[in-house]
Amino acid sequence: MSDSRISIISAMAANRAIGIRNTLPWQLPEDLKHFKALTMGHHIVMGRKTYDSIGKPLPGRDTVIVTRNADYAVPGCLAVNSLDAALTVSHGDAEVFFVGGAELYRQALSIAHRIYLTEIQRVFDGDAFFPEFDTSQWIETARDKHRTEGPNGFEYHFVIYDRK
Ligand SMILES: NC(=O)c1ccc[n+]([C@@H]2O[C@H](COP(=O)([O-])OP(=O)(O)OC[C@H]3O[C@@H](n4cnc5c(N)ncnc54)[C@H](OP(=O)(O)O)[C@@H]3O)[C@@H](O)[C@H]2O)c1
Known part of the structure; x- marks a missing residue:
């Protein structure tokens, strides 16, 4: 627990x-700043593929990598073999962040209390997608609207959903 x-x-x-x-x-540099401000000082839990895309532990945070590979090890990071184990190694932290990717989000949705979602109001090509979630189980508690500069600018909203 x-x-x-x-x-x-x-x-x-x-x-x-x-x-x-x-x-x-x-x-979207503003989103990276938003991510940094929220996660600084906390445990960030990520799937091994997301860790590969970042390639290094993020400063000021405890990086927890979830993998099924029992021999996996990265200096400066904690490697675990389940989401439960990720929570165990994050014990004592007031807030633990599941930071992706899609496979991890799908599993974390059933145990999460809060979702910080940046909703970008434009379609982008992708091969990984945020899972659909049952909005009747969540309440939107914040929505801060922003827009990128320039003629091709687009809106993005910093949204918080809390479990009802
Ligand atoms: N826009 C965003 O906010 C955001 C955030 C993060 C990532 N992303 C994107 O998401 C994509 C990656 O997502 P993804 O779904 O392909 O991969 P992922 O969720 O990052 O990683 C999947 C890997 O995590 C491990 N894993 C997952 N569940 C596990 C479990 N229950 N127990 C043990 N290990 C488990 C496995 O690693 P092993 O194969 O080593 O066993 C699995 O292959 C990238 O394109 C990345 O850029 C986007």
């Missing part, structure tokens, strides 16, 4: 795309 708040954090396009060829489909 964990007494941490379990949060998911993600950014998704209007077609729910979150990734393509193991990288992000867009460049």
Whole structure:
């Protein structure tokens, strides 16, 4: 059991795309700042494929990598073989963030208390998608609207959903 708040954090396009060829489909520095501000000082739990796309532990955070490979090890990171084990190694943290990718989100949705979702109001090509979730189980508690600069700018919303 964990007494941490379990949060998911993600950014998704209007077609729910979150990734393509193991990288992000867009460049949105404001979202990276938002991610950094929320996760700083906390445990961030990620699937092994997302870790591969980042390639290093993120400074100021405890990086927990979930893999089925029992021999997996990366200096400066914690490697675990289940979501339960990720919560166990994050024990004592007030908030633990599941930061992707799609396979991890699908599993974390059933245990999460909160979802921080950046809803990008444009379609992007993708091969990884944020799972559909039952909105009747969640309440939108914040929506901050922003827009990128320039003629091809697009809106993106920082949204928080809390489990009812
Ligand atoms: N837009 C966003 O906010 C965002 C955030 C993060 C990632 N992404 C994107 O998402 C994509 C990657 O997502 P993905 O779904 O392909 O992969 P992923 O969820 O990052 O990683 C999947 C891997 O995690 C491990 N894993 C998953 N569940 C497990 C479990 N229950 N027990 C043990 N290990 C488990 C397995 O690793 P092994 O194969 O090593 O066993 C599996 O292959 C990339 O395109 C990335 O850029 C987007």
